[in-house]
Amino acid sequence: MRALIAQLRHFDDNDNLLTIELITEPAQVVRYSTVHDAAMHHAVPYQQFAAQMVTAE
Numbered sequence: 001m002r003a004l005i006a007q008l009r010h011f012d013d014n015d016n017l018l019t020i021e022l023i024t025e026p027a028q029v030v031r032y033s034t035v036h037d038a039a040m041h042h043a044v045p046y047q048q049f050a051a052q053m054v055t056a057e
Contacts, residue, residue: 002029002030002033003029003033004024004029005022005023005024005029006022006023006028006029006032006033007020007021007022007023008020008021008022008023008032009021
């Protein structure tokens, strides 16, 4: 089942949350959901990512 709403979070340069924009337009929600799903598919656990950064240096 696809989401019916998406959140677009806005942060400042110090990574502080400024605002949350609720996206309800169906085509935009699908687009954001698709991007989220792709990111999660390629995500790795933090410890694995950190280990790769050490070996890359």
